[in-house]
Amino acid sequence: IIFGLLGLRVEELHGNLTQAQRLEALENCKEEKSDFLLATDLAGRGLDIKGVDVVVNLEVPRNLAEYVHRVGRTARAGRKGRAVTLADDSQRTKSMLKEVVRSAPDVVKRRVVPPDAIAAMRSRIEELEADVAAVMQEEAVERQMRIASGQEA
Structure with a gap:
């Protein structure tokens, strides 16, 4: 809602949408009628959307496999992409991010x-x-x- 009110072209995928609404959102993304796709983990599972350049995690994933699954959407067919994770100072977050940094093939940058x-x-x-x-x-x-x-x- 906020993205739309700010004038951004956005689609969303979540459990409260009908199947027709989900398909329309995906079609709008494929046709580049949208600049952003906001998706819950469950709604986004199994989707392969071409041209994803950036994934933003609004929450730190529960484990490394979930993190890799989410951010891997940017690196399809040998393409490069960026992943941004908004993180708090909790111990769980710190532990998870340390694991991400250790396993990352590229440099992980920290920004405040x-x-x-x-x-x-x-x-x-x-x-x-x-x-x-x-x-x-x-x-x-x-x-x-x-x-x-x-x-x-």
Whole structure:
């Protein structure tokens, strides 16, 4: 929702979408009608989408195999890509990232997002709060209409 409100061309894949909506999102990505595909692990499993340049992990994966599976989407057919993982300071995160660094074939760079950049983005997102709520309400009404018409269970 936030990406859309910021004017970014985005598609999403998650369990709350109908199969038709998922297929439409994938088709829009293939036809380059979208710049971003936001996907949950479950919805993204088994997909091979050409041209993925960057994978952003909003959470640190639970284990190395999951990490490799996610970021491997950028390196199809010998292509190079980038992976960015947003991480906190928890012990689990630190341990997982150490494992990633040890096993990575390339150099892993650490970057710290400046606190003022985080504050600015937080402020911008807070400004969108009412708009996000309105979109969520619209989506809930649309879903109820699909259920009532038998298009969704």
